[in-house]
Each structure stands twice: as C-alpha cells, then as structure tokens.
Amino acid sequence: MSVRHPANMAAAADRHDLYQRAVQDVEAEIDFVLETWGELRARAAITLREDFCGTANTSCEWVRRDPAHRAFAIDLDAAVLEWGQAHNVAALDADQRARIELVHGDVLDPPAREADIVVAMNFSYFLFRTRAQLGAYFRRARSALAEDGILFLDAYGGYDAPREIEERRDCDGFSYVWDQVSFNPIDSCMRCEIHFEFPDGSRLPGAFRYHWRLWTLPEIRELLLEAGFQSADVYWEGTDPETNEGDGIYTRSEVGDADPGWICYVVACS
Ligand SMILES: C[S@@+](CC[C@H](N)C(=O)[O-])C[C@H]1O[C@@H](n2cnc3c(N)ncnc32)[C@H](O)[C@@H]1O
Structure with a gap:
C-alpha cells in the first residue's frame, strides 16, 4: 500500500527554478562580458559558447541582448538540458529561439564550431581536480575560440x-x-x-x-597561460564605501583584499 505524504513546499518545488533564482544573475554576467569585450576588442562579439550550461540561462540572456547574437550551450546531462529547453528556451521569442542551440556533449570534446566568447560560470570547471584535467579543458576552450576570442570564468575563494x-x-x-x-x-x-x-x-x-578542487587564482592563471592564452587577468570586485560590501563593479586588478569570501572573474584572451 502506498503512503500519501502530506503536501509540502519542498515537494512542490522545482530545484532548477530555485537554483536559477538563488544562484544566478545572468543579466549582471552578460553585462560584465559585453563591457569587458568592448574594452578589449574593437569588433562586436556574435557567438557565445556556454560551457557546463545547465539550464542554458546565460545563453538565453545572450540571444535576448542583440538580434545578431548567437549562442550554443553545452552540458553532459540530458535532463538539465531538457529542463532548459522547456522553461528557458521556450520562453524566448521565435527569432531568439532560432539563434540558440543546446548541445548534449562534453566540453572536452573537440569543438564543432568557433565562438567569439566561451563562458564557464559558477565555478563549474572546479570539477576538474587535477592540473592535467584543468589544463586539457583550458586548451579545448581555447581551441573553440576565434583568433581574437575571449574565455570568461568566475572563481571563488577567501579564508x-x-x-x-x-x-x-x-x-x-x-x-x-x-x-x-x-x-x-x-x-x-x-x-x-x-x-x-x-x-x-x-x-x-x-x-x-x-x-x-578549490583552485587558487595563481594556479588558474598559470594553467591558462600554459594552455596558450595570451593573457589571464583577474577582475576584482570593488567595495561600496557606505555598506562595506561588494559593489558589483569588477576591474582588472593585481591586488585583492584578503576577504573571508570573494568571487571574481578571470578573463583570458586567445
Ligand atoms: C554548476 S552546474 C552549472 C552551472 C551553470 N553554468 C551556472 O552558471 O549556474 C555544472 C554543470 O556542468 C555539467 N557538466 C559536468 N561535467 C561536464 C562536462 N565534462 N561537459 C559538459 N558539461 C558538464 C553538469 O551536468 C552540470 O549541469
């Protein structure tokens, strides 16, 4: 005999929806990507590849931003891609939908096409736990980029x-x-x-x-340069003088604060 559990909020919740609402800020992410690309390159970026894309939320934001933008989003997990297709891609208009593709695949596979930008957000690449694996991923990401392409990562740390x-x-x-x-x-x-x-x-x-693996910034930068990137810069968050909290503005820095917890971007030029 099956036992009926009383309905509760957890049973009714959708973990991907909760994740997107709690963890992601794809508008701020794409703002940073576009602004930084604009500072570093004289041409517009068209194609973005989203590695470890999960629900492809970032790719959806990319195609919403500009009618020229195209995105392809890669994940190993077919179920999360299906969720992204049903909830995020389906909510786009027809023109936006025609410019996005969800790819069921491994980011370590040889790239099928070239991108101006590769993004790997929310520390997903930390799942590579050896220098050999992370170096192989960075080489693959570089090989997926156009000659003047840029890889955007985030990283976290602190004591x-x-x-x-x-x-x-x-x-x-x-x-x-x-x-x-x-x-x-x-x-x-x-x-x-x-x-x-x-x-x-x-x-x-x-x-x-x-x-x-909790990678440190010098390890990440060294591996990016070893993988052939021309540069691997850290963009560190500024501090709001009134609240003493992060102000959401990330600038290229060589010195950061010894905070208990920080998040930054790493920008690697091909
Ligand atoms: C932290 S989650 C996704 C985070 C998402 N990018 C974000 O910004 O919130 C990591 C995702 O990476 C995927 N993944 C793990 N290894 C992968 C690989 N080798 N190639 C492609 N996707 C992978 C998992 O299936 C999972 O959906």
Missing part, C-alpha cells in the same frame, strides 16, 4: 572557502543554503551541497552536489 561551514541566505519564498560539507587540505578537494529550505519547515537537502 572561509576551505572551512566546513554552511551559509544561509533568504530568497523570495525560500532559503538557500551553501554547505561546504568537507575539505581535504592534502589535495584541496571539497564536497559542497546546495539545500533549499521553506517557510513550512520542509527542506530539499542535497538538491545539488559538487566534488570540486
């Missing part, structure tokens, strides 16, 4: 990053919990999870799980 701690943040109608479950100082690898919690007390534990 709280290797700690086994949870961080809770209120979102609209739920709480987002970032759980640094374990960290091994010997190989710098960590297990992290995202949980969602709801006002009725229900939870979605382990909605997303990651096994990452």
Whole structure:
C-alpha cells in the first residue's frame, strides 16, 4: 500500500527554478562580458559558447541582448538540458529561439564550431581536480575560440572557502543554503551541497552536489597561460564605501583584499 505524504513546499518545488533564482544573475554576467569585450576588442562579439550550461540561462540572456547574437550551450546531462529547453528556451521569442542551440556533449570534446566568447560560470570547471584535467579543458576552450576570442570564468575563494561551514541566505519564498560539507587540505578537494529550505519547515537537502578542487587564482592563471592564452587577468570586485560590501563593479586588478569570501572573474584572451 502506498503512503500519501502530506503536501509540502519542498515537494512542490522545482530545484532548477530555485537554483536559477538563488544562484544566478545572468543579466549582471552578460553585462560584465559585453563591457569587458568592448574594452578589449574593437569588433562586436556574435557567438557565445556556454560551457557546463545547465539550464542554458546565460545563453538565453545572450540571444535576448542583440538580434545578431548567437549562442550554443553545452552540458553532459540530458535532463538539465531538457529542463532548459522547456522553461528557458521556450520562453524566448521565435527569432531568439532560432539563434540558440543546446548541445548534449562534453566540453572536452573537440569543438564543432568557433565562438567569439566561451563562458564557464559558477565555478563549474572546479570539477576538474587535477592540473592535467584543468589544463586539457583550458586548451579545448581555447581551441573553440576565434583568433581574437575571449574565455570568461568566475572563481571563488577567501579564508572561509576551505572551512566546513554552511551559509544561509533568504530568497523570495525560500532559503538557500551553501554547505561546504568537507575539505581535504592534502589535495584541496571539497564536497559542497546546495539545500533549499521553506517557510513550512520542509527542506530539499542535497538538491545539488559538487566534488570540486578549490583552485587558487595563481594556479588558474598559470594553467591558462600554459594552455596558450595570451593573457589571464583577474577582475576584482570593488567595495561600496557606505555598506562595506561588494559593489558589483569588477576591474582588472593585481591586488585583492584578503576577504573571508570573494568571487571574481578571470578573463583570458586567445
Ligand atoms: C554548476 S552546474 C552549472 C552551472 C551553470 N553554468 C551556472 O552558471 O549556474 C555544472 C554543470 O556542468 C555539467 N557538466 C559536468 N561535467 C561536464 C562536462 N565534462 N561537459 C559538459 N558539461 C558538464 C553538469 O551536468 C552540470 O549541469
């Protein structure tokens, strides 16, 4: 006999929708990409490749921005691509839909076509846990780029990053919990999870799980240069003097603050 569980908010929730609302800010991401491209290149960027795309949210924002823009978004997981197609791509207009393609594939596969921009956001490349693997990915990303193409990554760190701690943040109608479950100082690898919690007390534990290496910025920059990129620059977030919090403005920097937790962009020119 099957037991009927009482309906609760967690059972009714969609983890991809919660993830997009809690974690992603694709408008700000594409603002940064367009502004930085404009500072570094004299021509417009047309084609963006989104690696580890998940629901392809960033690619959708790219094609919405300009009628010339094209995007292709790559992920290994067919189920997350289906979700992105049904929810994000389907919400585009017909012209935008004609300029985006979701690709079920491996970012390490030889690239099928060239892109002006490759983006790999939300630290997805941290899943490569050896120098050999991360170097191979950077070489692949470079080979996917046009001669003057640019790779955009984000990175995170700070003295709280290797700690086994949870961080809770209120979102609209739920709480987002970032759980640094374990960290091994010997190989710098960590297990992290995202949980969602709801006002009725229900939870979605382990909605997303990651096994990452916590890479440092010098390691990432060195590997990018070894992979053949001409430059690998860090864009560090400024501080709002009134709140003492990040101001959302990222500028090329060689010196950052020793904050407990920071997020920055890494921009590598082909
Ligand atoms: C952190 S999630 C996606 C994050 C998303 N890019 C964002 O900005 O929020 C990582 C994704 O990478 C995908 N993935 C893992 N290894 C991959 C690979 N070798 N090639 C393509 N996708 C991969 C997973 O299926 C998962 O959807």
